[in-house]
Amino acid sequence: MEGTSKKLSVYDLSKTDSGLLQSKELYQYILNTSVYPNEAEVLKDLRQATASHPGHVMLSAADEGPLMSLLLKLVNAQKTIEIGVYTGYSLLITALSLPKDGKVIAIDPNRSYFELGLPFFKRAEVEHKVEYIESMALPVLDKLLEDRKNEGSFDYAFVDADKSNYTNYHERLMKLVKVGGIILYDNTLWSGTVAWEDDSSLDEQMVHLRAIFIDLNKKLASDSRIQISQLPVGDGLTMCMRLC
Numbered sequence: 116m117e118g119t120s121k122k123l124s125v126y127d128l129s130k131t132d133s134g135l136l137q138s139k140e141l142y143q144y145i146l147n148t149s150v151y152p153n154e155a156e157v158l159k160d161l162r163q164a165t166a167s168h169p170g171h172v173m174l175s176a177a178d179e180g181p182l183m184s185l186l187l188k189l190v191n192a193q194k195t196i197e198i199g200v201y202t203g204y205s206l207l208i209t210a211l212s213l214p215k216d217g218k219v220i221a222i223d224p225n226r227s228y229f230e231l232g233l234p235f236f237k238r239a240e241v242e243h244k245v246e247y248i249e250s251m252a253l254p255v256l257d258k259l260l261e262d263r264k265n266e267g268s269f270d271y272a273f274v275d276a277d278k279s280n281y282t283n284y285h286e287r288l289m290k291l292v293k294v295g296g297i298i299l300y301d302n303t304l305w306s307g308t309v310a311w312e313d314d315s316s317l318d319e320q321m322v323h324l325r326a327i328f329i330d331l332n333k334k335l336a337s338d339s340r341i342q343i344s345q346l347p348v349g350d351g352l353t354m355c356m357r358l359c
């Protein structure tokens with residue numbers, strides 16, 4: 116009966132094991148051929164430990180890992196920032212990819228999540244590279260910008276939290292990340308729903324977030340201060356390089 120069917124939530128759309136490719140075989144092929152065989156043992160263990168956590172739907176996709184690691188190494192990243200830590204899967208990728216004296220400022224208001232992942236950072240001996248800040252991200256970015264020394268001092272930023280603030284983060288990160296530096300925005304294809312003609316089968320939260328990402332994607336694509344690439348890995352990753 117019209118109007119009574121269950122609306123799709125983030126849980127329904129992230130439960131598929133086919134990724135954005137909508138082909139379980141092809142997605143598994145990518146994971147099994149190039150992602151899992153090269154995933155550090157400690158990362159695999161953290162991913163598996165997180166899989167049983169009630170918030171596991173938030174875990175960053177494993178196929179994003181090799182790309183992040185490669186980018187960090189390509190730009191010789193030393194000083195980086197991560198917004199949205201959860202149990203630290205993407206943060207551990209960053210910490211493992213940075214040089215010994217590299218640093219990542221990691222911001223998340225829910226420290227208890229990070230504490231689940233902390234033993235894995237200790238085991239990997241990269242804990243010293245992480246400066247964890249228990250806070251919402253926006254005030255931390257504003258505080259960093261109060262010190263002019265921080266302007267243009269970051270090589271790389273990864274944003275994976277609080278989707279309604281992505282455009283606010285973008286304006287701050289455009290000052291904090293150096294020209295030539297990289298900003299990655301996660302979830303920008305929002306389970307593929309950004310391309311749907313009709314959102315009537317989605318629940319209220321999904322409708323809201325779909326609209327946020329449609330707007331963000333237009334803004335990033337027309338921002339002349341950056342060069343971007345929209346990548347269909349994970350839930351959609353937009354890679355931006357600051358041009359000026």
Ligand SMILES: C[S@@+](CC[C@H](N)C(=O)[O-])C[C@H]1O[C@@H](n2cnc3c(N)ncnc32)[C@H](O)[C@@H]1O
Pocket residue numbers: 173174175198199200201202203204205206222223224225228250251252253275276277
């Ligand atoms: C999608 S998860 C991050 C996943 C993580 N990147 C990973 O690799 O598993 C989003 C995280 O953002 C955090 N968060 C929510 N609101 C936030 C805010 N305003 N600022 C920073 N982090 C926030 C949540 O506590 C949650 O841990």
